[in-house]
Amino acid sequence: MLRAAEIPHAFTTRAAGNQGRGGAGDPQAVRANRAAILQALGLDPAHHVEADQVHGAVVAVVGAKDGGRCVxxxxxxASAERRTVLAVHAADCVPLLFADTRLGAVAAVHAGWKGVAAGIPVEAVRILRERFGSRPGDLIVAIGPSIGPCHYEVDEPVMERMRRWPWWREVAPVNERGLWQLDLRASCVRQLVGEGVRPERIDVLDLCTYDHPELFYSYRRDRATGRMAAIVAMSGTPTGGNG
Ligand SMILES: [Zn+2]
Incomplete structure (x- = not known):
C-alpha cells in the first residue's frame, strides 16, 4: 500500500549489502551501501536520520535539523518534514514503516521482542496521533522481513513480559519443548489494530529471515551478520483536508 500511495520506501535484502553500523562489516562499505539505496530511491543522504536502537519503546520526532544523525x-x-529520510536497521527484528498521506507524516520503527513487549507499535501510533494529529484509521503500515514464529523460540523471561498483552496466548503457542514460538509480526499487528489501525491497511511480508539465507541477514541464524534497512520518506503533497 505504501507503493500505491507513492511513498518512497524500501525494505532492503542482502542484495543491497550490509546497511547497519552494528554487526559485522566495515563502516565504509556500510556508507557506500546506504548511499546506493538512497540514490535508487531518489532520496538525499544529507537528510538521512537513523535510530540508535536500544531495544526500548521510544519513538523520536525528527526533522531537517537531524539530517545525518543517529538519534x-x-x-x-517519526517526521512530518518533507525531505527527512527515516531509517531503522534489523536482522530478525521487525521493521515497521508508517505513512499518513493525509497529513504527510511518516514513521519507521524497529521492534525486537523487548520493543514488542514494551509496545513500541502502540507508541508509534500515539506519537503520530499526538504530535501530528494522525487518525489511526488513515495510517498505512508495512511490516518487513523479520524472523517468523517458525524460528523464534522464546523462554520464560520473554513470556513474562509478553503476558501484559491480553492476546499473548494467540501469538505464542507452546512447543514440544515446553517453550514458546513467538510471532513478533502478529504481535505488532495486534497492537496496531488495538490502536485503531485498519487491518486492511497493514501489509505484512510473510517471509522468515532465518528461512531465507539467500535473501536476508539473520542474527539468530548467523550471529555475526549484516543489517537490512527499512527506509521511508514523505514526498509529494499531503492530500490534506478533513474528510
Ligand atoms: Zn522460519
Whole structure:
C-alpha cells in the first residue's frame, strides 16, 4: 500500500549489502551501501536520520535539523518534514514503516521482542496521533522481513513480559519443548489494530529471515551478520483536508 500511495520506501535484502553500523562489516562499505539505496530511491543522504536502537519503546520526532544523525535512545523515528529520510536497521527484528498521506507524516520503527513487549507499535501510533494529529484509521503500515514464529523460540523471561498483552496466548503457542514460538509480526499487528489501525491497511511480508539465507541477514541464524534497512520518506503533497 505504501507503493500505491507513492511513498518512497524500501525494505532492503542482502542484495543491497550490509546497511547497519552494528554487526559485522566495515563502516565504509556500510556508507557506500546506504548511499546506493538512497540514490535508487531518489532520496538525499544529507537528510538521512537513523535510530540508535536500544531495544526500548521510544519513538523520536525528527526533522531537517537531524539530517545525518543517529538519534540516541530511540527505536523509532517519526517526521512530518518533507525531505527527512527515516531509517531503522534489523536482522530478525521487525521493521515497521508508517505513512499518513493525509497529513504527510511518516514513521519507521524497529521492534525486537523487548520493543514488542514494551509496545513500541502502540507508541508509534500515539506519537503520530499526538504530535501530528494522525487518525489511526488513515495510517498505512508495512511490516518487513523479520524472523517468523517458525524460528523464534522464546523462554520464560520473554513470556513474562509478553503476558501484559491480553492476546499473548494467540501469538505464542507452546512447543514440544515446553517453550514458546513467538510471532513478533502478529504481535505488532495486534497492537496496531488495538490502536485503531485498519487491518486492511497493514501489509505484512510473510517471509522468515532465518528461512531465507539467500535473501536476508539473520542474527539468530548467523550471529555475526549484516543489517537490512527499512527506509521511508514523505514526498509529494499531503492530500490534506478533513474528510
Ligand atoms: Zn522460519
Amino acid at each position: 540516541p535512545d530511540a527505536d523509532g523515528l
